[in-house]
Amino acid sequence: MSILTxxxxxxxxxxxxxxxxxxxxxxxxxxxxxxxxxxxxxxQVEAIARKIFKxxxxxxxxxKEIRNNLPKGIFLPVNRGDMLNYLREQDKIADSAxxxxxxxxxxxxxxxxxLQENLRILVEKVLITCETAMKISSEIKLLxxxxxxxxxxxxxxxxxxxxxxxxxxxxxxxxxxxxKMFSIEAKLDPVSIMMWMHIFKxxxxxxxHAENLGDNLRMMLHKS
Amino acid sequence: xxxxxVVLILALLAGLYSAINIGANDVANAMATSxxxxxxxxxxxxxxxxxxxxxxxxxxxxxxVNTVRKGLIDPHQFADRPNHLLFGMLAAVVGSAIWVxxxxxxxxxxxxxxxxxxxxLGFGLVSVGVxxxxxxxxxxxxxxxIVSPFFGGVVSFTLFSIIKKSILRSPRPxxxxxxxxxxxxxxxxxxxxxxxxxxxxxNIHLNLPxxxxxxxxxxxxxxxxxxxxxxxxxxxxxxxxxxxxxEKMAGPLQVLSASFEAFSHGANDVANxxxxxxxxxxxxQTHKVEMNVPVPVWLLFLGGVxxxxxxxxxxxxxxxxxxxxxxxxxxxxxxxxxxxxxATVLLCSRLGMxxxxxxxxxxxxxxxxxxxxxxxxxxxxxxxxxxxxxxxxPASALFSITFYLILLRLFS
Numbered sequence: 001m002s003i004l005t006x007x008x009x010x011x012x013x014x015x016x017x018x019x020x021x022x023x024x025x026x027x028x029x030x031x032x033x034x035x036x037x038x039x040x041x042x043x044q045v046e047a048i049a050r051k052i053f054k055x056x057x058x059x060x061x062x063x064k065e066i067r068n069n070l071p072k073g074i075f076l077p078v079n080r081g082d083m084l085n086y087l088r089e090q091d092k093i094a095d096s097a098x099x100x101x102x103x104x105x106x107x108x109x110x111x112x113x114x115l116q117e118n119l120r121i122l123v124e125k126v127l128i129t130c131e132t133a134m135k136i137s138s139e140i141k142l143l144x145x146x147x148x149x150x151x152x153x154x155x156x157x158x159x160x161x162x163x164x165x166x167x168x169x170x171x172x173x174x175x176x177x178x179x180k181m182f183s184i185e186a187k188l189d190p191v192s193i194m195m196w197m198h199i200f201k202x203x204x205x206x207x208x209h210a211e212n213l214g215d216n217l218r219m220m221l222h223k224s
Numbered sequence: 225x226x227x228x229x230v231v232l233i234l235a236l237l238a239g240l241y242s243a244i245n246i247g248a249n250d251v252a253n254a255m256a257t258s259x260x261x262x263x264x265x266x267x268x269x270x271x272x273x274x275x276x277x278x279x280x281x282x283x284x285x286x287x288x289v290n291t292v293r294k295g296l297i298d299p300h301q302f303a304d305r306p307n308h309l310l311f312g313m314l315a316a317v318v319g320s321a322i323w324v325x326x327x328x329x330x331x332x333x334x335x336x337x338x339x340x341x342x343x344x345l346g347f348g349l350v351s352v353g354v355x356x357x358x359x360x361x362x363x364x365x366x367x368x369x370i371v372s373p374f375f376g377g378v379v380s381f382t383l384f385s386i387i388k389k390s391i392l393r394s395p396r397p398x399x400x401x402x403x404x405x406x407x408x409x410x411x412x413x414x415x416x417x418x419x420x421x422x423x424x425x426x427n428i429h430l431n432l433p434x435x436x437x438x439x440x441x442x443x444x445x446x447x448x449x450x451x452x453x454x455x456x457x458x459x460x461x462x463x464x465x466x467x468x469x470x471e472k473m474a475g476p477l478q479v480l481s482a483s484f485e486a487f488s489h490g491a492n493d494v495a496n497x498x499x500x501x502x503x504x505x506x507x508x509q510t511h512k513v514e515m516n517v518p519v520p521v522w523l524l525f526l527g528g529v530x531x532x533x534x535x536x537x538x539x540x541x542x543x544x545x546x547x548x549x550x551x552x553x554x555x556x557x558x559x560x561x562x563x564x565x566x567a568t569v570l571l572c573s574r575l576g577m578x579x580x581x582x583x584x585x586x587x588x589x590x591x592x593x594x595x596x597x598x599x600x601x602x603x604x605x606x607x608x609x610x611x612x613x614x615x616x617x618p619a620s621a622l623f624s625i626t627f628y629l630i631l632l633r634l635f636s
Contacts, residue, residue: 009600150393
């Protein structure tokens with residue numbers, strides 16, 4: 001067989017795009033999950049959590065496939081380490097969504113009336129950050145097409161800047177929510193407080209990973 | 225000399241056989257990327273490939289044939305025993321063909337060029353000894369095997385960098401390709417025609433001096449430019465992402481460079497099958513050993529037909545498998561890599577250097593990759609190429625020596 005076929009490795013960009021789609025599935029399930037929690041519909045919470053587990057598992061499979069197809073001898077248009085970091089950070093978004101789903105199903109958590117609005121705001125801010133990150137990540141195939149530079153890359157760079165502001169907003173919302181909770185701490189039992197802190201942290205982690213995803217993509221772009 | 229007729233017929237058959245092999249094996253190199261990107265159907269790719277390969281062999285093939293025929297070993301040494309040269313050249317064709325067949329079965333990426341040079345050197349070593357081989361030519365041929373993929377890589381790296389900067393990374397890629405596409409087409413036509421008619425085409429008495437050839441080639445390039453802009457201007461923008469449209473528009477450009485590559489493949493690789501046969505035919509016709517006789521056109525024709533047959537019969541299957549595996553290359557990348565390959569191989573052919581078209585092609589793909597144009601390149605391929613190189617020369621030489629000794633026993 002022609003040696004020409006052996007020159008070309010498997011392109012990692014299409015699978016990276018597929019991975020993004022799976023992670024995005026997890027992200028899109030976070031809102032209904034939290035809505036169900038706010039509505040105190042435990043059955044629905046568990047149903048959505050199961051969907052998240054499934055999507056997270058699927059994204060893991062794609063991640064492994066990408067890693068297996070990137071041996072050291074492969075030459076990519078971007079730094080291999082940067083690409084693997086990017087993949088890892090994208091995968092962490094799905095992991096955080098899964099952890100969140102686990103946390104809210106461990107124990108029947110009722111959202112206190114006083115926290116409802118702040119929690120809604122936090123979820124909204126976190127999801128804006130994640131959605132921006134997913135939008136950026138969905139450009140990966142076009143970035144490969146323009147070999148990671150030019151007009152397309154500039155567009156993505158601008159969105160990465162936007163991501164930083166979104167994450168900052170999410171941070172602020174997380175802090176406000178925590179403060180609110182401690183202002184009513186007398187009403188809550190210690191176990192609930194501990195659980196809520198974990199849940200808030202996991203929501204914040206979603207936004208953090210989304211921001212890091214942008215930073216890692218920037219690293220890939222910079223080496224042109 | 226009845227046995228010499230037997231040798232002649234055997235040689236012609238062996239030459240044809242190896243030409244068919246070359247056609248079948250290398251057909252995918254030029255056209256597979258066009259098939260993979262969906263620009264050409266397999267049928268069209270096979271037809272274009274066979275035609276261009278044939279034309280390249282007949283029109284430009286003679287230069288490289290001469291190197292294999294008389295460059296590696298000075299035929300004067302056989303003046304008093306022309307039949308030894310006859311047996312030797314036959315042994316070289318048959319030996320290298322058998323080695324290439326075995327190597328293909330072993331899935332080794334061998335080059336027919338290395339095999340035939342190994343074959344000629346093999347019988348040369350036993351018949352005229354180390355001193356009888358023109359080592360200077362051998363050295364330059366070996367050097368060209370190393371230099372040509374690098375040179376090609378530089379060409380395609382530069383070309384893809386230009387495409388990247390001026391088209392892909394521009395805010396208005398579609399307008400840019402409408403502007404620059406015709407220029408690329410013009411350059412391809414210019415180089416192709418200059419390389420063909422400048423002191424070439426001896427066979428059909430069209431060997432023009434540089435001035436004339438240059439002017440005519442400029443004219444041909446100009447026509448290519450006009451034709452290109454005519455077609456590109458008619459393209460209407462669609463409502464999909466501009467980058468995908470640019471790739472679609474670059475499709476014909478890629479087909480053009482692929483045809484160019486098939487042409488240069490014919491020019492270069494025809495020598496691998498009929499180079500030694502040309503020596504045999506000459507001795508058979510004149511019973512003398514002389515240096516300066518042209519390679520008969522009918523022989524180039526035979527080689528060209530063999531390559532075309534190989535392409536037409538086995539091209540379909542090869543193209544299908546190769547095309548499926550290399551979907552990661554798009555028309556802009558394909559154009560850069562194929563143009564670099566074609567220009568390098570054609571230049572080497574004109575210098576009489578039998579280079580490996582496959583290796584030049586690999587060098588060019590890596591060139592585009594270094595310009596960040598290709599999603600993933602397996603650099604392990606370089607190691608595989610080198611190891612096949614190291615094995616191919618002695619292996620082919622051994623087969624050639626064996627046949628040479630058998631023929632000597634049988635006929636003298």
